[in-house]
Amino acid sequence: MSLPYDRVYNFSAGPGVIPVPVLEEARDNMLNWKGSGVGVMEMSHRGKHYEKIAAAADADCREFLGVPDNYKVLYLQGGASLQFTMLAMNFLNGGSADYLRTGTWGEKAVSAGKLHGTVHLAHDAKGSNYDVAGYDLATYSDEAKFVHFTMNETIQGVDFLGDPPADGRDWICDMSSCIGSRPFDVSRYAMIYAGAQKNMGPSGVALVLLREDLLERIPEGLPPMLDYKVMVENEWMYNTPNTWGAYVMSLVFRHWIDFGGLEAVGRYNDEKAGHIYSAIDESGGFFKVHAQPQNRSRMNISFTLPDEDLTTKFLAESKAAGFHELKGHRSVGGCRASIYNAFPAEGCVALGGFMREFASANG
Ligand SMILES: Cc1ncc(COP(=O)(O)O)c(C=O)c1O
Numbered sequence: 001m002s003l004p005y006d007r008v009y010n011f012s013a014g015p016g017v018i019p020v021p022v023l024e025e026a027r028d029n030m031l032n033w034k035g036s037g038v039g040v041m042e043m044s045h046r047g048k049h050y051e052k053i054a055a056a057a058d059a060d061c062r063e064f065l066g067v068p069d070n071y072k073v074l075y076l077q078g079g080a081s082l083q084f085t086m087l088a089m090n091f092l093n094g095g096s097a098d099y100l101r102t103g104t105w106g107e108k109a110v111s112a113g114k115l116h117g118t119v120h121l122a123h124d125a126k127g128s129n130y131d132v133a134g135y136d137l138a139t140y141s142d143e144a145k146f147v148h149f150t151m152n153e154t155i156q157g158v159d160f161l162g163d164p165p166a167d168g169r170d171w172i173c174d175m176s177s178c179i180g181s182r183p184f185d186v187s188r189y190a191m192i193y194a195g196a197q198k199n200m201g202p203s204g205v206a207l208v209l210l211r212e213d214l215l216e217r218i219p220e221g222l223p224p225m226l227d228y229k230v231m232v233e234n235e236w237m238y239n240t241p242n243t244w245g246a247y248v249m250s251l252v253f254r255h256w257i258d259f260g261g262l263e264a265v266g267r268y269n270d271e272k273a274g275h276i277y278s279a280i281d282e283s284g285g286f287f288k289v290h291a292q293p294q295n296r297s298r299m300n301i302s303f304t305l306p307d308e309d310l311t312t313k314f315l316a317e318s319k320a321a322g323f324h325e326l327k328g329h330r331s332v333g334g335c336r337a338s339i340y341n342a343f344p345a346e347g348c349v350a351l352g353g354f355m356r357e358f359a360s361a362n363g
Helices: 020-031 047-064 080-093 104-114 212-217 229-232 242-260 261-281 308-320 344-362
Strands: 071-077 096-101 119-122 145-152 171-174 190-193 204-211 300-304 335-338
Touching: 020 104, 020 171, 020 242, 047 071, 047 242, 047 261, 071 080, 071 229, 071 242, 080 096, 080 104, 080 171, 080 190, 080 212, 096 104, 104 145, 104 171, 119 242, 190 300, 204 212, 204 242, 212 229, 242 261, 242 344, 261 300, 261 344, 308 344
Parallel strands: 096 119, 096 145, 145 171, 171 190
Antiparallel strands: 071 204, 190 204, 300 335
C-alpha cells in the first residue's frame, strides 16, 4: 500500500485523520495566507485578514452542517470536556436535568453535571458495559431543564444513529465523534457541541451550535470565559481564540461540502464501515462487536477477539501490515477501528481483508 507522504492507515480515535488536501492547503497558508505576507497563526484575531477567516468559518460550518439562522456558531476553547461543565453552569444551574448515560463520555458529562444541579439518569446502560443506546429506552422526568446525551460513544462504539424526537424537550448533544458524518437536523437540538479533533480539525476547539433563545436562561455572574452570552456577544473572541483551529475546521467543512455534503459523506461512511462489519459478521463469532446491532457506530468499531493472546497477536500483525492505532480502550478491551470522515475507504477494504485472513488462519 502507498499513501501520500508515506502516511499509514491511522485508526486513531482522536486526534484523528484530516483530509490530505486540507493539510496541504493549511501548510501553504501557514507561511503566507493568500499572499498577505502573514501566516494564519501569526495574524491578529481582530485584524482584517482573520476577520475574513472567521466569517468563512461561520459560513462554511452553517453550510456543511445545515445550521439554521437562529443558532449561534461558536469556536470555544477547552475541548468538549469543558462543555460538560459549561453547559451545566449555564443551563442546569441548581435545577434538574435528564442525562442518558450510554458510555464513558456520557458518564463524564454526568459527573460534571452533578456539581451544578440534580442529574436524573433517564437511561443508564452502565449495567451492560454500555452496549446499547436509544431514546425509547429512557424514562424522562417532567421537571428536566434539558436532556443531555452523547450521540456516539467513542470508546464503546455505540451510536444512537438518529436525531431525537421533536417532542418539545431541549436536547443537548455531545456529537464529538460523529458530527458531520451523516445528515442530521440541527433544529431538533437546543445545543450541539463537539470537540474538533475527530471529524473537524485540530484538538483544543469545541464547536458549539446554540439555539438563540437559550441565551435568556443564563444566570448572571458566571465567569466570563464560561458564559455563552459573553462568548456570543464577543463572537467567540472575548479572548484570543484558537485561530489556527477554527481556520483548519473551515477548510475541512469546505472539503466535505465539495465532496457532496452530508448526504454523500453519510453514504461514504456507511460503505466504509460495511467493509469492516462484514468481515466481523462473516468470521463465525471469531470477532465480536461490542455494540448491540442497532447501535453500531459508523465511526468507531469496537470489537473483541476470543482471548488476550489472539488480541495481542492481531494487534502486532495488523500493525506490521500497516494498520495503526487499532488497540481498543481498556474498559472494553479488544480492538477499535476509528474511521472518521477523512479515513480512506481503501483502508477499510484492506483491514476487512486482513481480518478475514487472520480469522481463517487463527480461528
Ligand atoms: C464523545 C466524546 N466526548 C467528549 C470527548 C472529550 O473531548 P476533549 O478531549 O476535546 O475534551 C471525547 C474525546 O475523545 C469524546 O469522544
